[in-house]
Amino acid sequence: MKTEAAEIDPVTLEVVRSALVAYADEMAAALCATAYNMMIFEVRDYCVGIVGTDIGIVAQNTGGLPIFLADLGAAIQGGVAEYGLGGFDEGDVVVSNDPVVCGQHLNNVVVFTPFVYDGVVRAFPAVRAHWVDIGGSSRGFGSMAAREIYEEGLQICGIKVYKKGEPNDEALRLIRDNIRFPDSSFGDLRGQIAACRLGERRLRELYDRWGPDTVAACIAASWDHDERLARAAISRLPDGDYEAESFLDHDYVDRDRKVPVPVKVTIAGETMTIDLSGLPPQVKGPINSGVSGGIAAARVAFKCVTLPHAPVTEGGFRPLSVVLPPGTFLSAQKPAALGGWSLSLPTVIDTILRALAPALPERITAGHKGDMSGYALYGHDAERGRPFINMNIFGGGWGAKPHGDGESAVVSVCQGNVRNAPVEVQEAYYPVFIEHHELRTDSGGPGRERGGLGVELAVRGKQDLFFNSQFQRTRMPPWGLAGGHEAAPNEAFVVEQDGGKRNVVQVSDHRVSPSELVVMRTGGGGGFGAPHERAADRVAEDVRRGYVSVEAAKAAYGVVVDPETFAVDDEATRTLRGMHDAANAGEATDAD
Numbered sequence: 062m063k064t065e066a067a068e069i070d071p072v073t074l075e076v077v078r079s080a081l082v083a084y085a086d087e088m089a090a091a092l093c094a095t096a097y098n099m100m101i102f103e104v105r106d107y108c109v110g111i112v113g114t115d116i117g118i119v120a121q122n123t124g125g126l127p128i129f130l131a132d133l134g135a136a137i138q139g140g141v142a143e144y145g146l147g148g149f150d151e152g153d154v155v156v157s158n159d160p161v162v163c164g165q166h167l168n169n170v171v172v173f174t175p176f177v178y179d180g181v182v183r184a185f186p187a188v189r190a191h192w193v194d195i196g197g198s199s200r201g202f203g204s205m206a207a208r209e210i211y212e213e214g215l216q217i218c219g220i221k222v223y224k225k226g227e228p229n230d231e232a233l234r235l236i237r238d239n240i241r242f243p244d245s246s247f248g249d250l251r252g253q254i255a256a257c258r259l260g261e262r263r264l265r266e267l268y269d270r271w272g273p274d275t276v277a278a279c280i281a282a283s284w285d286h287d288e289r290l291a292r293a294a295i296s297r298l299p300d301g302d303y304e305a306e307s308f309l310d311h312d313y314v315d316r317d318r319k320v321p322v323p324v325k326v327t328i329a330g331e332t333m334t335i336d337l338s339g340l341p342p343q344v345k346g347p348i349n350s351g352v353s354g355g356i357a358a359a360r361v362a363f364k365c366v367t368l369p370h371a372p373v374t375e376g377g378f379r380p381l382s383v384v385l386p387p388g389t390f391l392s393a394q395k396p397a398a399l400g401g402w403s404l405s406l407p408t409v410i411d412t413i414l415r416a417l418a419p420a421l422p423e424r425i426t427a428g429h430k431g432d433m434s435g436y437a438l439y440g441h442d443a444e445r446g447r448p449f450i451n452m453n454i455f456g457g458g459w460g461a462k463p464h465g466d467g468e469s470a471v472v473s474v475c476q477g478n479v480r481n482a483p484v485e486v487q488e489a490y491y492p493v494f495i496e497h498h499e500l501r502t503d504s505g506g507p508g509r510e511r512g513g514l515g516v517e518l519a520v521r522g523k524q525d526l527f528f529n530s531q532f533q534r535t536r537m538p539p540w541g542l543a544g545g546h547e548a549a550p551n552e553a554f555v556v557e558q559d560g561g562k563r564n565v566v567q568v569s570d571h572r573v574s575p576s577e578l579v580v581m582r583t584g585g586g587g588g589f590g591a592p593h594e595r596a597a598d599r600v601a602e603d604v605r606r607g608y609v610s611v612e613a614a615k616a617a618y619g620v621v622v623d624p625e626t627f628a629v630d631d632e633a634t635r636t637l638r639g640m641h642d643a644a645n646a647g648e649a650t651d652a653d
Contacts, residue, residue, distance in 0.1 A: 063226060066196050068315050069279060073275070077271060077279035078398065080263075080267055081099070082121035083122065085122040091252070091259050092109060092256040093557040096190075096252040097252070098192070098246075098455075100193065101190050101191065104453070104481065105124060105126075105479045106191040106481050106547075108125040108133065109187070109260075111264070112133050112173070112184065112187055114135055114146060114183065116283070116453045117374075117375030118132060118373060118374060119280055119375075121373040124478045126475060127475055127477045128357050128475040130361055130364065130404050131187060132356065135353040137173055138162060139157055139163070140185075143218075143260045147181050149177070150175070150224070151224065151225070153174060153175070153221055153223060154172060155399050156250070157170075157221055158170045158171065158215075158521075159216065159217070159222040159634060160216060162220075164353040164355060165359070165403070166202065167193070167203070167210075168202035168203065168214070169216065170191075172187070172189075172190075172262060173188070173257060174186055174187075174257040179275060181445045184264060186256070186257040186259075188256045191346060192245075193282065193450050194245070197215070197528050199214075200437060202401075203399065203400020205347060205400065205529070205531070205567065207398040208314070208345055208620065209396040210398060213215050213400050215240065215448055216519075220232050222236075233247075240569075241448065248280040251574075262471075281454065283374055286376065288367065290367075291367045291376075291378070291380050291381075293365040295328060295331050295380055297332050298366075298421065299645060300328050301420065301648055302379055304325045304416055305412050306322060306324070306412065307415035307537055308322055308408075308535070309405055309533055310344060310536045311403075312346030312390075313348065313401065313567065314345040315345065315461070316516055317568075320341060320348070324336065324413050325339070328462035333363060333380060334381075334382040335359040335381065335413060337383065343390045343397045344395065347400035347401040347521075349391075349398060350390070350392075350393065350405070351392065351393060352387065354391055354403075355392050356385065358410050359383045361474065363412075366414075372428055376408070391443070395581065401531065402432050404432060404433055407429070407533075408537070411428050415542075416427075422543075423463050425477070426465075427461050427506060427512060427545050427587030428472060428544075428547075429457070429513075430456075430457030430539060430551065430586065431473065431534040432532055433533075434454055434531070434532065435454045435474065435530075436528065439526060439529075440525060442491070444523075448473060449491050449492070453482045454476065454481055455470075455516055456583065457471070457472075457513075458539070458549075459471050459511030460506070461505075461510035461542075462541075462589060463510070465514070467513030468513045469514040469585075470515075478638050492523040493523065494521045495518070495519070496527075497517065499516065500514045500515075500517075500607070501516055501518055501582055501585070502513055502514075502609070502648055504548060505608065505609075506546045506586060506607070507541075507548075507617035508544070508589045508590045509588070509590025509591055510590055511608070512585045512587050514608055515582060515585045516582070518580070519578055522575050524573075525572065525573070526572075527572055528565060528572075528579055529568065529571070530566060530568055531567075535552060535566055536550070541588040542589050542636050545587055547588075548588070549584055552566055553581040555578065555649045556577055556578040556580060557577055572607065593618065593638050599612035600620040600629075604622045605627040619637045619638040620634050
């Protein structure tokens with residue numbers, strides 16, 4: 062029995078609202094069950110959503126990458142601009158990685174379908190997923206050597222690969238002929254289509270039960286509800302202008318020139334403005350993103366401080382304004398290279414949150430590892446007689462909290478609940494051997510609350526292979542707050558057969574032999590509060606667990622720990638910390 066819009070009550074609203082989120086989650090589960098590559102079914106590099114015909118996000122799956130936050134609408138908008146709402150038929154499937162509207166590296170491929178009810182397009186189930194290859198000059202991730210988008214692969218700008226349920230064989234053949242791993246990517250494509258078809262079926266059930274008027278009214282009411290909650294959250298913050306600045310290592314072309322990241326946040330009553338207009342112009346290298354990437358970064362930071370636990374809808378972002386003029390490296394124009402589009406976003410988000418630290422001193426953490434930490438190993442598998450590509454991401458340290466240590470071995474703020482590919486799966490699928498994957502001692506920033514630890518991952522190939530790495534923030538360590546110290550930054554190197562080392566922190570197509578070991582170390586999180594305020598027994602426990610070395614305990618924390626028993630030498634510690642306090646008092650007197 063259908064319910065008229067006028068009869069909507071809070072129970073109906075919550076049933077419809079929760080159903081939409083559940084549909085997105087079920088679509089994501091279907092995608093994971095059918096996808097071919099580990100970046101989807103293990104790492105979870107995807108997002109799933111239901112987008113309205115007004116291009117607003119109706120529901121998004123819980124999980125996935127935060128930098129895909131409520132930005133699927135850009136791909137839908139491009140399709141609507143191409144075909145018009147009247148140009149879609151039931152059974153159509155549209156594929157897009159259009160750099161102009163999506164603003165991301167070309168590997169992030171969006172598939173969407175129209176949901177048609179009573180002859181009218183009502184919504185678009187959509188799935189973005191990372192394909193292992195899209196052609197171009199690199200494998201796995203976008204090329205760090207690219208200088209324009211045309212070097213980076215096949216651009217698919219809103220093409221119907223199915224029309225009224227029938228495959229568009231010519232379009233599909235064009236895609237297949239231009240990618241290196243068509244079996245993998247077309248398996249992922251079928252998984253994305255299956256997820257969208259599931260979304261259509263579930264929406265039909267919802268519309269059959271409640272009717273289009275009631276569903277539309279519930280969506281509008283949920284947006285209004287989330288807007289009120291977001292405005293209330295902002296109103297609890299002190300009005301003012303808040304600024305911070307950081308920088309990226311370089312753009313991968315001019316490696317001697319850092320890329321500044323200045324941000325300004327204005328809180329005024331129930332609204333927040335994130336001003337990114339001070340960002341430098343788009344760069345020659347591939348760390349540019351389209352405007353949707355810059356807006357997504359602002360939205361992630363905004364949601365962190367307003368409604369971190371609420372479902373994602375367009376209404377929750379109505380109180381946010383983003384100032385981002387065209388032509389910056391986060392609003393780049395074609396033909397800018399976008400292969401490393403995501404590398405800058407963790408630092409941008411980190412910097413926005415740093416700017417808000419004075420407004421939220423009890424909630425903002427110190428800086429985190431601040432990059433995406435991805436790598437690809439690839440070549441021709443001699444044993445299996447086929448090409449392979451082993452892609453993975455891995456975590457690092459998060460900044461210490463005002464009242465607790467930072468988390469260790471966690472992916473960046475941009476990556477949400479994505480996961481690293483298990484060691485056993487990598488070794489089973491590919492000719493690689495993981496020698497160790499462990500926490501990195503002394504990587505967390507010292508403080509009253511210690512920063513989280515990064516990880517060290519060591520990989521050896523069973524044959525010659527090629528290595529691509531994607532690291533940032535090697536020159537801008539994660540910062541501390543309130544007197545906390547900075548953390549260790551990212552680094553990567555190859556240990557050669559004779560014991561020598563060569564830097565591979567930011568390389569593409571780097572050949573590695575079986576006699577060489579690739580070692581990748583991710584950054585830690587910054588500390589919070591003065592290190593000498595940390596209780597000595599907590600420092601000793603860190604030493605016992607291998608988080609902090611005996612030497613760092615003494616040098617950074619002023620705590621003398623026995624390396625055998627892990628007992629604190631109280632007298633030596635009091636003396637050492639007393640000398641530190643006296644030195645600080647002297648510096649303060651000199652400053653006066």
